[in-house]
Amino acid sequence: MGLPDWRQIGFDYPGRELRRRPSPPPSGLPMGHSASSAAPRPWDVSEGAWPEGRAQARQGSRSHSSGSGRSLHGDYEVHSKVLGRGSNKNAVLLATSRAGGRACAVKTLHAGSSHEARRRAESEVRIMLSLDHPHVVRLWDVYFEQDGKVHLVMEYLSGGELFFRVARQGALPEREAAAATAQVLRAAGYLHASGVAHRDLKPENFLYESKDPEAALRLIDFGFAKLLEPNKLMHRCCGSLMYVPWGRA
Numbered sequence: 001m002g003l004p005d006w007r008q009i010g011f012d013y014p015g016r017e018l019r020r021r022p023s024p025p026p027s028g029l030p031m032g033h034s035a036s037s038a039a040p041r042p043w044d045v046s047e048g049a050w051p052e053g054r055a056q057a058r059q060g061s062r063s064h065s066s067g068s069g070r071s072l073h074g075d076y077e078v079h080s081k082v083l084g085r086g087s088n089k090n091a092v093l094l095a096t097s098r099a100g101g102r103a104c105a106v107k108t109l110h111a112g113s114s115h116e117a118r119r120r121a122e123s124e125v126r127i128m129l130s131l132d133h134p135h136v137v138r139l140w141d142v143y144f145e146q147d148g149k150v151h152l153v154m155e156y157l158s159g160g161e162l163f164f165r166v167a168r169q170g171a172l173p174e175r176e177a178a179a180a181t182a183q184v185l186r187a188a189g190y191l192h193a194s195g196v197a198h199r200d201l202k203p204e205n206f207l208y209e210s211k212d213p214e215a216a217l218r219l220i221d222f223g224f225a226k227l228l229e230p231n232k233l234m235h236r237c238c239g240s241l242m243y244v245p246w247g248r249a
Helices: 055-059 115-130 162-169 174-193
Strands: 076-085 091-097 103-110 139-144 149-155 206-208 217-219
Touching: 076 103, 103 115, 115 139, 115 149, 162 206, 174 206, 174 217
Parallel strands: none
Antiparallel strands: 076 091, 091 103, 103 149, 139 149, 206 217
């Protein structure tokens, strides 16, 4: 079997055939809703603060401050089941929408612990709200608490990590490996075309949306991600140690 045509791998962004149609979050909040402009927020997450042309500006705000009358526990039932841990080492928990019963994943960022924690949380929220692609995890809702906690409500990907699927099988069949590679490159190509560097690409950060053998892969965990700045290099050493090339650890 031949390899996929390079044009199907994702170097021709933006492309309409690879973009999702906006869908409402499982909390029942319609797209276009935004929290009251008078409500206090840890930082500006209004539409006007986003770079022009980003998906967030087109779809409307999905962020809720403590003064908006909406809360994580009001919209979702958060369970004790730990789905994984992000780059910030905080647990990602299973949750269920109270409006429709859809399963979700909740990640909590502690933005009030330090200036650096706030900067990283703000960056992660801004980047995730701006992304819209079939191979990037969907961010449904963001809840800001007065104590600095930020809750990210994302789609629940039940198929497990690409890493575990490879480890379990020893090696993927050529057709499955080609499909997985194509999806990884599509996600990376979309991010780079959008001016985003993920900085922690690895098999553990690609999850299958379900246990179906043909399920799509999604890229997760944007804790190290950064918006590219023109004529400015990135010098921070980040990512996962086990994937650092020899001689650079």
